[in-house]
Amino acid sequence: MATILRRLVTSTLLPTRLARFGLAGTAAATGRQLCTKAAAPPPPPPAAEPGVVQRIASKVASEFAEANSSPVKRFGFFGACCNWFLGGSAVYDASQKGAEVISLPMTCVMLCYSSLFARWAGWAVAPRNYVLAGSHIFNVIAQSNQLRRVLEYKLQHGGEAAKKEITELATKAATGAAIVTGLVIAGPAIQRVVAPIGPAFLSSAGGPFTIHPWPPVTKILISGTSMLEYDKPTEKISLSQYSALTLTGLIFSQYGLVVSPINYPLTSVNVLLFASSLWHLGRKVKADYM
Structure with a gap:
């Protein structure tokens, strides 16, 4: 009964009253609107994307949480943590020792080493290893300071021999940088030429063009x-640096044996690093403490 009365009012009385005000043309539409359901509320806005700092913090937290979940993650995590000692040793030497003990060739090699590893661990590999990348970025900063110190020292106190050494090293570094830059630029073109006729490794995701x-x-x-530098004077051997290198070589030589598939080249280079660093570490300990 109520429905009939509502329809009657809508169809007769309401149009009549609207006509008095010149709104008769909207009567039918108004009647329809009176019976229309309310519109659904708009959906909530999407959640904001986490920022770069939040993503890095979340990834680092997961690396800590999963560090002991498998042998691969265990050795990888502790190896990454040990890499922080490389930068720490450079900071320690800078605060405790004079620039005369710094090895210019080793400092340059360490800069190259950590620059590449920081790029690889923080951007190229998946999943990204921010603990490892951070340790190498820290080492780049610390070794850059050591490079500044040793260059200043040699230029002030080394005479012509030191200037010649710096010039030769700078020439080698510039030549190497030019070759690497040229290969990076020409890499895609070279890969297109050799990939069809060479082994599959050349065009793989982990090949030499990456x-x-x-x-x-x-x-x-x-x-x-x-x-x-196998016979360098023991007073110029950094105990902290070679301790860090020895420990890093030991851990990552094991890491190469627990990954799947086993990475024998990675293990080999780290065994070599362990042995060469242990040699200098043993000489330093024997000279200073025995």
């Missing part, structure tokens, strides 16, 4: 530099 195989190569450079 950054992935090159960070371990820099560990060979560290070992080679240590071997070239």
